[in-house]
Amino acid sequence: MIKRKRLIVGKMGLDAHDNGLRIIAKWLMEGGYEIIYAGLYNTPERIAQIAAEEDADAVGISFLGGEHLYYTDALIRKLNEMGMKQVKVVVGGVIPPDDVQDLKARGADAIFTPGTTKQEILDTIESLFD
Amino acid sequence: MDQKNFIYLDGEKIPHFHSLSGFAYKEVYRKSDWDKELPDPGQYPFTRGIHRDMYRGRLWTRRQQSGFGTPEQSNERIKYLLKIGQTGINMDTDIGTKLGLDPDHPLARADVGLQGTSLCTYEDIEALYADIPLDRVSSTLIVQPPCSAVIMSQYLLMAKERGIPWEKLIGTIMNCALTQFVGPTYESVTAFFPIDLTVKIGLDVMEYIVQRVPRWNIVNINAYNVRETGVDAVQEAAFSISLAADYIRRLMGRGLDVDRFAHRMAFFCAAHIDLFEEVAKLRAMRRIWARMLRETFGAKNERSLWFRTAIQTSALPLTAQQPLNNIVRATIQTLAAVLAGTQSIHTTGYDEAYSLPTEESHKLSIRTQQIIAYETKVVNSVDPLGGSYLVESLTDQLEEEILDLMKIIEDKGGFIQCFKDGWVEEQINQARYKMAEAIETGQQPVVGVNIFREEDEQVKINIFRHSSDMQEERVRYAQDYKKHRDTETVKRALHDLQDLVRQRPEENLFESIMKAVEARATLQEICDALRRATDFKIPS
Structure with a gap:
């Protein structure tokens, strides 16, 4: 049996808009992923720590208020520091068009902005593990 | 192009006639659906508005x-x-x-x-x-x-x-x-x-x-x-x-x-x-x-x-x-x-x-x-x-x-x-x-998202950007502020507030909070006093 992929999903910093996070978490579970829900108010250190403890295949982080560059950067740096370069980083939420490329350049593996369909999300995440 | 993009040629129909909250809109409403007295605006129970x-x-x-x-x-x-x-x-x-x-x-x-x-x-x-x-x-x-x-x-x-x-x-x-x-x-x-x-x-x-x-x-x-x-x-x-x-x-x-x-x-x-x-x-x-x-x-x-x-x-x-x-x-x-x-x-x-x-x-x-x-x-x-x-x-x-x-x-x-x-x-x-x-599922049609979506859309939008040094400026401000006040007055006011919450929890705290503001305590210092008084820990 192939091991189910395990994803940590959560938000970092103070923003608490978690509609998207909750919905995506449910969709991913329905898509066969194992989800560890880290909830709100995480630091990059905490998300990386959970990813290490849980031997996660990916982390999914969601933003709304414009704090995506700061925290994605910090998280990727932390994952690299801890020797977890293999952990995929998936970013979702309100991300201005110019920042989508920027986030990719900084090492995010996939970015989902509002209006992305369930199928598109599942297909993209699956492709990360090909 | 995907065939499904042409379906609207066959006559457009919306998927259902329910309201956003699930009420069924009827095909037509008549007197038999509603036939009551309606008090004027400004009259109890103000259905038509609170002012005449x-x-x-x-x-x-x-x-x-x-x-x-x-x-x-x-x-x-x-x-x-x-x-x-x-x-x-x-x-x-x-x-x-x-x-x-x-x-x-x-x-x-x-x-x-x-x-x-x-x-x-x-x-x-x-x-x-x-x-x-x-x-x-x-x-x-x-x-x-x-x-x-x-x-x-x-x-x-x-x-x-x-x-x-x-x-x-x-x-x-x-x-x-x-x-x-x-x-x-x-x-x-x-x-x-x-x-x-x-x-x-x-x-x-x-x-x-x-x-x-x-x-x-x-x-x-x-x-x-x-x-x-x-x-x-x-x-x-x-x-x-x-x-x-x-x-x-x-x-x-x-x-x-x-x-x-x-x-x-x-x-x-x-x-x-x-x-x-x-x-x-x-x-x-x-x-x-x-x-x-x-x-x-x-x-x-x-x-x-x-x-x-x-x-x-x-x-x-x-x-x-x-x-x-x-x-x-x-x-x-x-x-x-x-x-x-x-x-x-x-x-x-x-x-x-x-x-x-x-x-x-x-x-x-x-x-x-x-x-x-x-x-x-x-x-x-x-x-x-x-x-x-x-x-x-x-x-x-x-x-x-x-x-x-x-x-x-x-x-x-x-x-x-x-x-x-x-x-x-x-x-x-x-x-x-x-x-x-x-x-x-398309039960709630959203134009541009689940209908009439443009797959290759390149959004051009002028968006608001914060000034790059704004956050650092605020961090520095908060740090400097705490260095340049009468710390004794602040401490005393915060201490009083904390004591009040601990000892007389039923009392109205507003005046005590205002005193702390007057003493130039910051927002977080006041909140921390409240947290300390109740032994409350925030995420870290």
Whole structure:
């Protein structure tokens, strides 16, 4: 049996808009992923720590208020520091068009902005593990 | 090109005829659906509006939310908005301010000034309101307890400093313990403060303000944020009125006469995209409020029976795809708010799905309202949809369902209890999944998203950007500020506050909090004193 992929999903910093996070978490579970829900108010250190403890295949982080560059950067740096370069980083939420490329350049593996369909999300995440 | 893109050639049909909240619209409405007496606007139970003449007497207040970056930057935006025709101030604070964290707190730094203005010192509020006539323009301060006690203290001290009597101040402190963040979601309300103390301090603020600042609104139930979680119109109305009922009971429990404070309670509701349902919702809410105040709480003063509400056009139907479409949506939602007879409106910017509004987008929102007000003639008669078989029948239906849900909540011990028990959280999560599913399956058509989507769309939109050094500036400011004050006075005031919470927890804390503000304690220092007094730990 192939091991189910395990994803940590959560938000970092103070923003608490978690509609998207909750919905995506449910969709991913329905898509066969194992989800560890880290909830709100995480630091990059905490998300990386959970990813290490849980031997996660990916982390999914969601933003709304414009704090995506700061925290994605910090998280990727932390994952690299801890020797977890293999952990995929998936970013979702309100991300201005110019920042989508920027986030990719900084090492995010996939970015989902509002209006992305369930199928598109599942297909993209699956492709990360090909 | 995919074949499915041609289906509209075969005759367009919408998928179903249900309202956004699930009511079945009938093919046609007749006298047999509604045939009742309808009291005039300004008459009990105020279904048709709280004033006889409504917008003929005075237009609604144009109250766009603003607030970003430093208080100085927000002050510039307020002045810009007032110059182009905004008639009230609606000041949003950043998340750190709402959670009682100063900009230099490690968890707060990256969010400083992003979703509202950053406030932590008395001097901040002075900068925010520089050159603004506090006795001529009404201000809504978007912050909830316990921080509402701090910000309100700062505001009152500023008025005192400027020689403006508190009797002349006009405005609103949102001050709702449960609804301010992303609606009443459990984690966001409970992570940074103990819930019971939060509710208690909210009531302290109401009790203090109602006795000393007579024209100030003591609470604004944020039904808008409740709705934005994805719940329906019935839940929005029932949750928020049930919560208001809890506040009323508790204030009466403190010995306050209902007619002393009920007319200073108000709401902040959503106008979603289902036009008739939204109009019916607000008409039903007015009626429910009037009857509840008179029959359940024994209010005698007519003003206590007035359901007053601000409206923001809901951002949920707005899309990141084809963002100009949002201008059309927001216009229709604004029209719904006007047809429903609201007291003030915030028209959400078309760039909402990307960032805070730019100056240009802010202006467009105000112009949208001005065009409706001055050009369309829809303001000329009061409650223009009143008497429509459809709207009246929908109003009755919504009223019935809202009352049924309020009864369920009451039987469970009231809204605050339901929140603490996790029942509200369950309802919200179910609603969120349902909303996502309705869009996924196309049951809720969204132009540009699940229909008429343009797969290769390159969005071109001018979006708001914060200045690059704003956050560092605020962090430095907060750090410097704490170095240059009389630390002994601050310590003493904070110590007194902490002692009061520990030793006389029943006492109203407002004056003690105000003393700490006067001593130049920062927002977080005051909140930390409250946390220490209750041995409460925040996330780290």
